[in-house]
Amino acid sequence: MNAHVRRCVDAAAALGCPTVGTFVGRDPGLSVRDNLERAEGVFRPLVAYARDHGVDLVIENCLMKSWHPDGYPGNLAYSPELWEWMFTLGLRLNYDPSHLVALGIDPVAAAMPYVSQIAHVQAKDVELLPGTINRFGYYGPISGEKGWYRFRVPGLGQIQWGEVVGALRRGGYDGAVSVEHEDPEWTGSTERVQSGLGIAYRTLRHLVRG
Known part of the structure; x- marks a missing residue:
């Protein structure tokens, strides 16, 4: 998945597109806090790679309930509280x-x-x-x-x-x-x-x- 994001960044840079969109996601077996700590290690190098290519990674504020076995939010970017967390990593918002x-x-x-x-x-x-x-x-x-x-x-x-x-x-x-x-x-x-x-x-x- 991380390799796919990098390939999307490469394509966006070649086409002159300023953004690549993705989601934060989550592991339903972990707490929100533990998920966010794990996500920092995933996204920091991806953000750096994108910026080196003149591209911003953007995250949509969709719940993605279908990703969670019980139908709860499967994408940890659904509220302003979580936006503030992702902005500290250099991620930006795809606002819906x-x-x-x-x-x-x-x-x-x-x-x-x-x-x-x-x-x-x-x-x-x-x-x-x-x-x-x-x-x-x-x-x-x-x-x-x-x-x-x-x-x-x-x-x-x-x-x-x-x-x-x-x-x-x-x-x-x-x-x-x-x-x-x-x-x-x-x-x-x-x-x-x-x-x-x-x-x-x-x-x-x-x-x-x-």
């Missing part, structure tokens, strides 16, 4: 506000102190499903049932994109805002995917510089 909303975190308040550490932004929305939080809680179901939220294209969920993009711009972010299409209502055919992307484009086009 949808995952914060799904944890009950205000995505604007969470991002504002750390905008200078955001190197990429993923535009994905989230729709909260009424009443289901009272059954599952923030961690979601363990039974395989549908959870208390689902991902949507920007404009069809709870996120106020004007507030999110405005906060990023005020903080000095001027990089990419990439639509991450995971909306189950707009899949199944090329035409439906393109229609979903069109909704995202119309939602974001007046907010993002061309």
